[in-house]
Amino acid sequence: MRGTLGLRILLRSLLVxxxxxxxxLQNLGFFxxxxxxxxxxxxxxxxxxxxxLRHLRNFNTHPYLAGLVAATVxxxxxxxxxDEAVEGLKRSLMCALGAVGDEFFWATLRPFAAVVALPxxxxxxxxxxxxxxxxxxxxxxxxxxxxxxxxxGEGRAIVxxxxxxxLSRALPALGAATAVLTGYLVGASAFDRSWGxxxxxxxxxxxxxxxxxxxxxGVQSRGLGQGRLLSCLSALAALxxxxxxxxxx
Amino acid sequence: MNATGTALIVGALxxxxxxxxxxxxxxxxxxxxxxxxxxGDPGSGLLAGAFFQFLCLTDLPxxxxxxPDTALAGLIGVATFLSLGHPAGWGDQALLGLLxxxxxxxxxxxxxxxxxxxxANRIWVHITEKLLERGxxxxxxTAANGGLLFFFLRAxxxxxxxxxxxxxxxxxxLSQAAGAAPAFALxxxxxxxxxxxxxxxxxxxxGWPLSLAAGIAAAILFSRSMA
Numbered sequence: 182m183r184g185t186l187g188l189r190i191l192l193r194s195l196l197v198x199x200x201x202x203x204x205x206l207q208n209l210g211f212f213x214x215x216x217x218x219x220x221x222x223x224x225x226x227x228x229x230x231x232x233x234l235r236h237l238r239n240f241n242t243h244p245y246l247a248g249l250v251a252a253t254v255x256x257x258x259x260x261x262x263x264d265e266a267v268e269g270l271k272r273s274l275m276c277a278l279g280a281v282g283d284e285f286f287w288a289t290l291r292p293f294a295a296v297v298a299l300p301x302x303x304x305x306x307x308x309x310x311x312x313x314x315x316x317x318x319x320x321x322x323x324x325x326x327x328x329x330x331x332x333x334g335e336g337r338a339i340v341x342x343x344x345x346x347x348l349s350r351a352l353p354a355l356g357a358a359t360a361v362l363t364g365y366l367v368g369a370s371a372f373d374r375s376w377g378x379x380x381x382x383x384x385x386x387x388x389x390x391x392x393x394x395x396x397x398x399g400v401q402s403r404g405l406g407q408g409r410l411l412s413c414l415s416a417l418a419a420l421x422x423x424x425x426x427x428x429x430x
Numbered sequence: 431m432n433a434t435g436t437a438l439i440v441g442a443l444x445x446x447x448x449x450x451x452x453x454x455x456x457x458x459x460x461x462x463x464x465x466x467x468x469x470g471d472p473g474s475g476l477l478a479g480a481f482f483q484f485l486c487l488t489d490l491p492x493x494x495x496x497x498p499d500t501a502l503a504g505l506i507g508v509a510t511f512l513s514l515g516h517p518a519g520w521g522d523q524a525l526l527g528l529l530x531x532x533x534x535x536x537x538x539x540x541x542x543x544x545x546x547x548x549x550a551n552r553i554w555v556h557i558t559e560k561l562l563e564r565g566x567x568x569x570x571x572t573a574a575n576g577g578l579l580f581f582f583l584r585a586x587x588x589x590x591x592x593x594x595x596x597x598x599x600x601x602x603x604l605s606q607a608a609g610a611a612p613a614f615a616l617x618x619x620x621x622x623x624x625x626x627x628x629x630x631x632x633x634x635x636x637g638w639p640l641s642l643a644a645g646i647a648a649a650i651l652f653s654r655s656m657a
Contacts, residue, residue, distance in 0.1 A: 200577030
């Protein structure tokens with residue numbers, strides 16, 4: 182990373198979605214991230230304002246990789262790229278990185294970090310949230326730091342680097358680990374006195390939990406999402422509760 | 431801690447959901463323990479946080495889509511659980527089951543407010559543009575982060591309304607309705623399985639039955655070894 186400029190972009194990238202809006206999406210965040218680089222170009226005040234306005238155009242990507250786009254754009258501008266070329270590079274990067282980041286961080290790493298920590302949480306370990314934060318944020322901040330440094334260092338060459346798909350390679354392993362931990366949680370909940378559907382009956386308890394889980398999985402796989410299922414079951418619980426209260430002696 | 435203090439913490443934690451850093455402190459498991467600590471009962475915060483975390487394993491903010499805000503609903507669920515204490519006749523599971531029934535409406539309301547905040551945030555685009563045109567460069571940078579205020583207020587106000595409603599209600603009638611507790615306790619015991627099934631139905635990949643079976647076998651072996 183190029184010293185203080187990289188650090189400033191990195192810190193400012195934490196606020197890239199501070200003013201997320203439907204008009205320009207993350208445009209205010211992009212402007213805020215790139216401002217330190219614009220400010221050190223010794224432009225006249227009107228030119229600086231014009232450069233700032235140019236960076237207020239629509240922008241949207243995965244927030245953790247926004248620093249990479251900002252750093253690459255800065256590097257390309259400083260290398261003398263034309264406005265159109267830099268804008269084209271920005272657009273192509275933000276679209277590609279948006280999809281990669283959503284798939285890796287939101288859809289894979291976040292659930293993985295949760296299912297890693299949940300067994301410890303159910304066992305009453307108060308440090309379980311720290312485990313979740315560590316599992317998630319070590320890769321998260323590593324990617325943020327690497328990406329800003331790579332953007333400033335590589336410039337346009339970053340496209341070739343990204344074509345090697347470094348994040349996508351980890352997806353199958355993380356997906357399999359999430360499925361194993363899901364199975365562990367289903368099994369462990371069967372034995373848990375607080376959370377088991379029929380605790381204290383050994384393998385029968387596990388059989389009940391697995392059967393209910395597979396039933397719920399089948400129902401959800403056929404289009405009845407978590408929200409609808411939750412609504413149906415909570416309505417059933419309320420109905421059963423009312424019947425019990427009304428029929429109580 | 432009173433409702434306003436708790437709502438302030440929820441408002442601050444809620445910023446992590448979209449506006450600041452997104453390091454997952456807004457997730458119920460992490461935020462639940464923080465709320466529990468502030469209420470002097472981290473154990474209950476952990477229990478409720480883990481419970482609501484099962485319902486936050488899936489909804490993903492892919493691209494510019496805005497799903498129901500399950501994380502904020504989970505945080506408010508934990509705060510409500512802590513504020514209700516231990517009503518007579520209602521165990522932890524039954525109370526969590528009751529709160530899970532209100533989870534989805536809160537998540538949907540939070541989403542509606544989220545959309546409104548994102549619409550309202552365009553005002554910061556116009557303010558920033560005007561400030562840049564007038565050469566007020568430093569102020570333009572501050573205005574670019576004005577949305578933080580709206581995002582904070584969104585979580586704070588929803589939490590404040592829910593927690594004040596709960597404080598006014600004060601659990602009245604819960605002890606008379608204790609007969610309903612077993613039904614909600616059974617529902618609560620299904621909630622982790624609902625969340626895990628949602629996760630697997632969304633993230634199924636080749637060989638998942640084998641991975642699932644391996645996890646279940648590991649749980650059986652672990653429980654045997656502990657026994």
